[in-house]
Amino acid sequence: MIWFSALVLIPLAAVVVTAIDGGWDVFWTTITNGQTAAAIKLTVFTAAGVTAVNVVMGPLIAWVLVRDRFWGKSVLEVLIDIPFALPTIVAGLVLLSLYGTDSPIGIDIANQRPAVFLAFLFVTLPFVVRMVQPVLEELELDVEEAAASLGASRFTTFRRIILPSLTPAITAGAALSFARGVSEYGSLVLLSGNLPFKTEVTSVRILSSIENDNVAGAAAVATVLLAISLAVIVVLDLIQRRVAARG
Amino acid sequence: MADTLIRPPADAPPPVEERRRPPRVRKTPVTYLLRFIVTAYLFFLVAWPVSLVVTHTFDNGWESIRSLLEDPDMVVALQLSAYVAVWSVLINTVFGVGMSLLLVRYEFPGKRLLNSLLDLPLSVSPIVVGLALVLVYGGRNGWFGPTLAGWGFDVIFSTPGIIMATTFVALPLMIRELVPVLEEIGIEQEQAAQSLGASGFQRFVRITLPSIKWGITYGVVLTLARSLGEFGAVKVVSGNVLGQTRTATLAVEEKYLNFDQQGAYATAFLLAMVSVACIVVVGIIRPKNNH
Numbered sequence: 001m002i003w004f005s006a007l008v009l010i011p012l013a014a015v016v017v018t019a020i021d022g023g024w025d026v027f028w029t030t031i032t033n034g035q036t037a038a039a040i041k042l043t044v045f046t047a048a049g050v051t052a053v054n055v056v057m058g059p060l061i062a063w064v065l066v067r068d069r070f071w072g073k074s075v076l077e078v079l080i081d082i083p084f085a086l087p088t089i090v091a092g093l094v095l096l097s098l099y100g101t102d103s104p105i106g107i108d109i110a111n112q113r114p115a116v117f118l119a120f121l122f123v124t125l126p127f128v129v130r131m132v133q134p135v136l137e138e139l140e141l142d143v144e145e146a147a148a149s150l151g152a153s154r155f156t157t158f159r160r161i162i163l164p165s166l167t168p169a170i171t172a173g174a175a176l177s178f179a180r181g182v183s184e185y186g187s188l189v190l191l192s193g194n195l196p197f198k199t200e201v202t203s204v205r206i207l208s209s210i211e212n213d214n215v216a217g218a219a220a221v222a223t224v225l226l227a228i229s230l231a232v233i234v235v236l237d238l239i240q241r242r243v244a245a246r247g
Numbered sequence: 248m249a250d251t252l253i254r255p256p257a258d259a260p261p262p263v264e265e266r267r268r269p270p271r272v273r274k275t276p277v278t279y280l281l282r283f284i285v286t287a288y289l290f291f292l293v294a295w296p297v298s299l300v301v302t303h304t305f306d307n308g309w310e311s312i313r314s315l316l317e318d319p320d321m322v323v324a325l326q327l328s329a330y331v332a333v334w335s336v337l338i339n340t341v342f343g344v345g346m347s348l349l350l351v352r353y354e355f356p357g358k359r360l361l362n363s364l365l366d367l368p369l370s371v372s373p374i375v376v377g378l379a380l381v382l383v384y385g386g387r388n389g390w391f392g393p394t395l396a397g398w399g400f401d402v403i404f405s406t407p408g409i410i411m412a413t414t415f416v417a418l419p420l421m422i423r424e425l426v427p428v429l430e431e432i433g434i435e436q437e438q439a440a441q442s443l444g445a446s447g448f449q450r451f452v453r454i455t456l457p458s459i460k461w462g463i464t465y466g467v468v469l470t471l472a473r474s475l476g477e478f479g480a481v482k483v484v485s486g487n488v489l490g491q492t493r494t495a496t497l498a499v500e501e502k503y504l505n506f507d508q509q510g511a512y513a514t515a516f517l518l519a520m521v522s523v524a525c526i527v528v529v530g531i532i533r534p535k536n537n538h
Contacts, residue, residue, distance in 0.1 A: 007415055008368060011379030018382055057288060064285040068278060076286065078526060079293045085522035087476025088373075089496045090300075090515040093503060097299040097512075098291075122292060176370070183372030186478035186496075190503055203374040203479065210378055210483060219382070222375040229370040237363050 015226060018219035030220040039205040040224060042116065046201075047181030050120040054177045055170055058128025059136075065129070066136045084126045088186025091122055096191050115191045116199055120181040127180065128173030135169045168243050172236055179232040183225060297519065303508070304516040311513040321498060321514070328495040331406070332474035335413040339470050340463065343421030348455075350422070351429040368418045376415050377483025380408060404485065409494065412480035417473040421466035428462035429455075465529055472525035476518060 019027055030036060065077065083091060095118055139162065147157045185203035192199040202225060209218035304311060315321050350362060368376070436458075440450045478496040485497065493501070495514060503511035 007411065008418065009364070011376075011383045011415075012367070012371070014382040015375065015379045060281060061285050061289070064281050068282055070282060072286075076289055078523075078530070079289045081526045082293055082297060082523065085472045085476070085526050086297075087478060087496050087499075087515075087518050087522065089478045089499050090476070090518050090522075093499060093511060093515045094296040094300050094519075097303060098296040125292065179370035183370065183375070185372060185374050189500055203372045206372070206374045206378060207483065210374075210381070215378075215382070218378055222372075222378050225372050225375050229367060229372075232370050233363050233366055236366065237359075 012226065015219050015222045018216060019223040021216065026216055027220045027223075030217045035200070036202075036205055036217075036221060039200045039202050040221070042113075042200070043182055043202040044228075046113075046116050046120055047178050050117060050124055050181050051174050051178045053121060054124055054128045055174050058173055059132050059166060059170060061129045062132040062136050066133060080126050080129050083122050083124075088123065088184070089189065092119060092187035092190040095119060095122055095187065100191070112192075113199055116188060116201060119187040119191050120184055123184055123187055124177035124180050127177040128170060131169040131173035131176070132166055135166055139165060168239050172239050175232045175235045175239075179229055182228050300512055300515055300519060303512040306509070311509040312516070315510060315513045315517075318510075320493070321510075324493050324495050324498045325517070327406070327409075327493070328475055331409050331413050331494065332471055334410045335417055335474040336467055336470050338410075338414050339417055339421045340467060343418075343425060343466060344459070344463070347422050347425035347429055350426055352434065365419050365422055368416050373412075373416060373477065373479025373481075374483060376480040377412055380411055380415070380480070380484050384408065384411070408484040409481050412484045413474045413477050416477050416480055417470045420469040420473060421463075424466040424469065425459055425462045428459050432458045461532070464532060468525050468529050472522045475521055 061076075061080070065073065065080075086094070095115075099115070099118060144157050144161055147161050148154075152160070183203060184201070185207070188199075188201055188204065192201070202221060206218045206221045206225075209215075209221065346365075350358065432455075436454050437450050440454055445453065476496060477494075478500075481494055482497060482500075485494065495518060499511050499514045499518070502508075502514060
């Protein structure tokens with residue numbers, strides 16, 4: 001307990017306290033400052049967009065991995081986990097090698113907004129897939145067959161039988177990928193160029209505040225990110241309790 | 248979240264359930280369409296970029312890796328990364344086991360809160376982690392920093408700070424691995440041992456430890472992968488002093504920004520190898536536990 005407090009709770013509390021120390025005015029002017037506000041907006045919107053893509057692609061990938069059988073499937077399994085285990089800075093470099101200035105396929109999005117989107121997409125890939133996969137494996141084929149034998153079309157079966165049981169897993173995965181997207185830093189350093197107002201995300205903004213010795217400002221922005229993380233954790237907890245209650 | 252890495256083995260015999268129920272998946276055009284979409288998506292997002300790093304590294308054969316390993320600063324960076332990762336694994340293992348036992352075996356007020364807060368390091372931005380540690384342990388004006396500095400113990404901008412940051416971000420992995428295992432094994436065996444007169448220590452070493460052996464192993468592998476790769480939090484707390492507090496991940500950035508692309512790709516390749524190896528190891532050893 002003490003160890004956990006010393007390492008995690010006290011430092012995080014210090015961030016909030018430092019932010020409050022500056023007073024509400026400082027806090028407000030910092031986060032409404034043009035550049036910071038632009039960074040926060042970009043981060044949140046991009047993370048939301050990426051989460052939307054993941055909500056569609058994640059279950060799709062999980063579906064193929066669970067229900068389909070074909071040669072090379074195990075390679076795909078490994079590919080899913082790579083973004084999770086790869087150091088984020090390496091992830092940035094990896095993406096830069098295909099979508100950067102000397103791209104072999106002629107797509108150069110380095111230092112542009114799509115780069116931020118792409119980086120988020122890469123690092124958040126495993127979350128929805130890995131949340132949905134076990135649930136899909138547990139799902140009984142019999143129920144679907146029963147539905148089909150009662151005359152339900154494949155689409156109806158999917159919408160009425162499969163989707164409802166996957167929803168908690170999808171939501172949990174989406175929450176995690178949103179949180180990860182908002183807090184992403186490492187993969188963007190090389191890829192996005194961190195141009196103010198254009199491709200600068202919140203984490204980068206905090207770091208530049210720290211480097212300029214503007215600790216109060218950094219703490220204020222960090223508090224915003226902390227609040228988002230906490231919100232995500234509360235959402236996850238609520239989902240878990242709902243699932244547990246349903247049995 | 249650590250169980251995001253659970254996956255059935257590629258070549259293991261099919262689980263019992265599937266044998267009872269032979270695959271009766273109808274192959275329709277939709278099946279092939281989905282298969283194609285997923286493969287293409289993963290290929291463009293993950294497989295191709297990663298393979299490019301490998302080819303870039305070996306543009307000149309083994310030359311770039313050899314020059315990397317001959318650069319004394321780079322050797323120090325790699326050693327530091329390994330050193331920090333080992334410490335972080337050790338600390339997280341010891342406290343991870345303790346915390347998991349606490350969470351599973353004991354009831355106390357605030358347990359649910361603690362359980363939720365444990366996930367915080369996974370969703371908080373690494374930059375925020377770094378900032379938080381600087382605010383508390385910073386040498387000049389942190390909460391505890393000046394006191395510790397007075398005892399001649401610098402945390403920020405030196406190795407302990409890097410270890411703390413790394414431990415912080417990798418903290419939940421071990422606990423999330425162990426809690427389900429501990430919940431499953433229950434306490435009957437330990438109670439039996441206790442009734443036969445075993446001491447607390449004996450019970451832990453003889454009964455608890457062997458049954459969570461595999462859980463600990465996965466936890467260690469995952470923690471190791473995460474610790475070696477940490478970048479954001481380390482960047483804030485380390486000060487990035489060449490040859491002293493520069494870790495391998497920081498070196499990748501530095502090299503790339505200095506137009507040493509070969510070096511950057513080679514370092515990235517080494518780090519990527521380790522993380523891919525970790526994934527594969529987890530994939531191989533996990534199923535043994537289930538049978």
